[in-house]
Amino acid sequence: MEYSELRGDLDVEFHRLREVASGADLAADVPSCPDWTLADLVRHVAEVYLHKAQCIRFAREPDPWPPEGIEDEMPIALLDRAYAALAGELDTHSPTERSYTWYDPDQSVGFWYRRMAHETVVHRVDAELAAGVPLTSIPDDLANDGVDEILVVIAEFSTVYWPDYFSDALAGADRRTVRLSTPQRSWDVLMTRENVRVRESGPGEPTATVAGAPSDVLLWLWDRRPDAPVPQGDADTPDTLRRVLAIATR
Template identity: 50%
Template sequence: MDFHAALDADYARLVEVSSGSLDRPVPTCPGWTVADLDRHVAEVYLHKVACIREGVEPADWPPPQLAAEEPLALLRRAYRELTGELAARADDEPSGNWYAPDPTVGFWRRRMAQETVIHRIDAELAAGTPSVDVPDDLALDGIDEVLRIFLEYGAATWPEYFVDGLAEGGGRSVAVATGGRRWLVAIGPDVLTVTEGDAPAAAELTGSPDALLRWLWRRADDTTVTVTGDPTTVTTLRSLLHAATQ
C-alpha cells in the first residue's frame, strides 16, 4: 500500500474542494465550516510532525500562534512539513504515539493517509461536489484500521466510553464483508474483539470497500450498505463507532 501516494492525492483533492468553500458548513462535522476543517487537518499534521521530531506527544496542542494563520495557508505549510518529515524517516523509527502497540513513524504514515481521505470526503460533502471513490486498497486498509485500532484497541484502553454499548451487544457479532475480506466484531458483554473469518454472526454488513469505509466512519447512512440479520446489533455497532471515532 503506497500511503504517500494516497495522502498526496487526497490532500490535493481537499485543497481543491476547499478553495471557494471555506464558509460552507460541514454536515459530517457539526458546528464546523470548511475553514475549521482545514485548520483541524493542518493542526493534526503539525501534531504528528512534533510527535516524530520530539519522540513524544506534545503536552499542549495546538499552539496558540497557529490561530493567526489563514486556514488554507496553514494547511499547505503543515502538509509540506509533514511530508518532508515522513520522507526523511524509516517506518520503524520511533515516534510519540497514543497507540502503544506501534509507536513508530510507519503508524503515522498510515494514519495520516486515512485521516486525510476521510476529511476530503467531509470537504466534498460540504461543497456539494461529487465525491471521488476511495480506491479499494486504501478503503480495505481503512476498514481494518478503524475496526482494530479505533474500535478494538479503543474499547480495551478507554473502556469507560464503551461500557453501555458493550453491555447492549451481549456477546453478539457483526460481520463486515467486502473485497474478499470478512471482519467479525464481537460486542461485549465486557470486551470487544475483532477477528477475520467465516464464523456466524448475528448481523452482516456488505457493500463496496468505499461504501463500508464511509459507513464505519459515519460519513454515510444505512442506505449505502446492505444489512442482513439483527438490526439492533448493527445499531449497537454504530453507537460504539461514534464513541471510537468522535
C-alpha cells in the first residue's frame, strides 16, 4: 500500500476507535484482551502512540519509558494527546527518513505508517467488542496488507531473530505449511522447528489452509475471530501458527 493510503486509514481507524471508546463504559471488559478494561485498552493505545512519536522524533528507542505522570491523565484525553503527537510526527517527516524501529530490515518512518495503521485496526476491533457494537468493516486492501504484515514482519522476523522464545511452540512443526488465502492474495507459511518462513503461495499442497475474506483472515490471525474462517486439513498446523503468533504479538 502507498504511505498516503496507510496514513489515511490510520486516521479513519483512530477516529472510529475514539468514537466507540468515548461512547462506551470504560470499565467494560475487553473480551479479546483478558484482564483489560476498555480504559486499559485506551491507555495502551495512547502509550503506543506516544512511544512511536518519540521513536520518530529522536530516531532512537525512548528511554526512560513510560513518561512520568502519564497514569494521572484521563484515558480519552491521553488518547487525544497521544494521537496528536503521533500524527504530528508522521506529517512532518518523510516516510523515507530514518526512525528507530524494532524491525531491523526497515529503520524508516514509513515502517510506523504501516505498523500504526494495523495496530489501530486491531485495537479498534477490541474497542467495538468491548462496547458490544457491530464490527466496522476493514477495507480489503488494508486487511490484505495486514495479513502480510503479521506474517512477514511479525511472525517470520520474530522467529528468525528471537528463536529461543518459540522453541516450544515450534517443537512439533516438522516442515508443515499453512496456506492463508483471500480472494486477492495467498501466502504459504512454512513452519520448521527453527523458525517460520513466508512466501507467496506456489505449487504443492499445504498441510492446512485458512481461506476467507481479507478481514476474516486478518482477525483470525490476530485471534479476534478465532472460529471463522474454519481451517481445513491438518488441525494441529493452524494451531501451531496461532501459538507462534500469540507469542510474537504479546
